[in-house]
Amino acid sequence: MTTTQIAIRAEAKQVFEALTDGATTPAYYYGFTAEYDLAPGRPYRYTAGGQDVITGELIDVDPGRGFSATFRGAWTPEVAQLPESTVTFSLADPPMATPGVTVLTLRHDGLPDTAAAAGVEIGWVLILSGLKTLLETGAPMVDAPR
Secondary structure, rough: OEOOOOOOOOOOHHHHHHHHHOOOOOOOOOOOEEEEEOOOOEEEEEEEEOOHHHHHEEEEEEOOEEEEEEEEOOOHHHHHOOEEEEEHHHHHHOOOOOOOOOOEEEEEEEOOOOOHHHHHHHHHHHHHHHHHHHHHHHOOOOOOOO
């Protein structure tokens, strides 16, 4: 299990929308475009170059506050061999009153202790940092890969 937390100067609703909006995700998520039907039991996917790179099914959805989903990556053969796992995004107010700031917690359960899984884990740090930069500045942290 890996847990990553980041404070973002944005309202929880804005963070949730950025996590699930396919028009926004390419700017911080390695150029991947998200496609969500935000209801439990519904499939979701991320695509790049017309190919599925992440697929899964939504488990729980709390609009504006977070969601959990199964996770199958396929952007490299090594990642495609990882077992299905579970990702949970939770949005909360900081413990000390800080208006306009949301704490995003990402928990990824079910990854084995392998080099491919370690790459997924560090990828989350880059994705969440990119999300924070995008929401706080309006510009991507780095250009999307081509």
